Amino acid sequence: MNDTSEKSKPTIFYAKNSEARVKNRSAKERGGDYKNKRNNDGFQSNSKAKHDRIETFKPKKFNKTVKPAKAQFDLADEHDSPWQKKVRDNEQVPTFGYDGYRQKKEETLVYSENSCKAVFKHRRLAIVKLFITQEMTYQFKELINWLVKQRLGYDVVSTEQITKITQTPHHGGVCLIVKKRIPLTLLDYLDEYDDQVQDCIIAVDDVNNPHNLGGLMRSAAFFGVNGVILRQTNLLDSGAAMRVAEGGIEAIESIKSDDFIASIDLLKQHGYQVIALLPCQLKSISSTELSKLKFTKKIALVIFQQINNKLINCADNIVHLQGNDNMSALNISVATGIVLSAIKYQS
Template sequence: MNDISEKSKPTVFYAKNSQSNVKTRSAKDKGSDHQYKRKNDGFQSSSKAKHDRIETFRPKIADKTKKSSKPQFDLSDEHESPWQKKVRDNDQTPTFGYDEYRQKKEETLVYTENSCKAVFKHRRTAIVKLFITQDMTYQFKDLISWLVKQRLGYDVVSTEQITRLTQTPHHGGVCLIVKKRIPLNLPDYLSKYDDKVNDCIIAIDDVNNPHNLGGLIRSAAFFGINGVILRQTNLLDSGSAMRVAEGGIEAIEPIKSDDFIASIDILKQHGYQVVALLPCQLKSITSTELYQLKFKKKVALVIFQQINTKLINCADNVVYLKGNDNMSALNISVATGIVLSTIKYQS
């Protein structure tokens, strides 16, 4: 019994603060040179006292609950490693973080189910990362499988985390980080679609509300419009516009134009019928009711929130939707959908 109790006692070494003692230490006692140097430097910097230093090593205690003969270290000391608590409390968070994430200029966020599925359908190579809740993983199993094959990241996170990332509760439990599309100029678009017999382009002027813009694009995609002309194509990168468009933005070519008058002239030279849609009827402007207008095979529909007389004067036809005393005008996205349905019917 005395031998067992003697073995369980801590081993105490008395080390004098002298140069000779440092030289006589074995390689096993001091470990690596770097570790020993760090201990020795720390001792020297804090050893202004003249008395000797005492080092205590806790003995190894075998774990009787396991069959393994390997000894286990007793870590019950009150001065346990601070890294253990740090790892224990560290919840797995997405690679990009949330508060720390700063969106790059060439990237944007796409959220809601239909918008994210449209990105995967039309330009999956632009996807950078996926954030998704556990409930939505089944809906996006094909996307997740593709991300794994491409060695791209995805994180299963909580609803609150996606809300913090998108800055809106209307994300549908899924969010993609994607690269922004590079818009075309009008000559490039015409060279791409000039051989089409039927074509329709929308030129949107002064519609900056993302919800109206998203509604316009959704109607345009529904009726098979190929391109949309904007002064600021970056408006299509708005998360709200993409959410309202329900993925329609991915099906339409963005065309950047700094000069709408010049763009209309180019369209006329390529055989497009330019039709201006009035937001409401004005007696000062000669216009035609929709059912009286005949559309050609190629049409450019000009839409504006605020009436632009210069664009109206450049148009071949001006059309409006007749209402009544209860409601004289429709929302611009709804009116556009009605006109596009008529163009689609006649073509």
């Protein structure tokens, strides 16, 4: 009875080497099983296995700080081929003089067409980088070619980007980063120009407005002034002064002087006629009308907006421009241009 029941039971085999047999199967069989399993399990209509995984694709989340235009650009790139070359606009925000970055002590900005062309003409080795709009590239072909040969950088950017760099809309579509000029001492200037028969130099005191200073330098360059004496020569590095000067600053030597009285005395020793230009006619100060003044070959013109009696007392001649009751005085840059014109006419 027992033997019969034992024989009727099914024989159970334990597959101890089942893992080995799976490993020994051909790659083709494994691939076929994998595909069949994926086809059977991937799309189940009525029933779901306990461990089935459903893939969900969520839209890309963008940071709120990202601009909408840039977000749409990135979204389009998600579905494009990664091997496709993209030509994008340069959206990099320049770091010079913008967004909290401090202007470097040894560099400054020059903008507007004539000012940048003057820098390229007189001191191109001081150029560090160029920012320019597409419309202005034709005007600066020579400069761009020179930058390429020198392996210096230039960026073709939008008008809005140059406005951010210069912090002004009056940039003319072009901007240069240049090294600041190193001013001369008066002794260095005299060593260079002392042998000349004719020379004209101006000493500017208390003219701090960059627009007035730029207009003054434009007039000075127009009438052939060779040097300008300033207490603060860094005023000539102002982008606004350079723009108004239309490149005139680049044609004039910058001379630093901490003591105007000593500088005027030194000019007298070298044969310069020192003329003080009054901003307006004063009864307390005896002056000469411009038409009655005689000029020598070497002239130092002292210019100031606020009356400085010490400088007036050091001058050989004091001159004023005759006005009327409607307007007693001219803008300092205009008055300087009139005097310089008279000096050039007599010489």
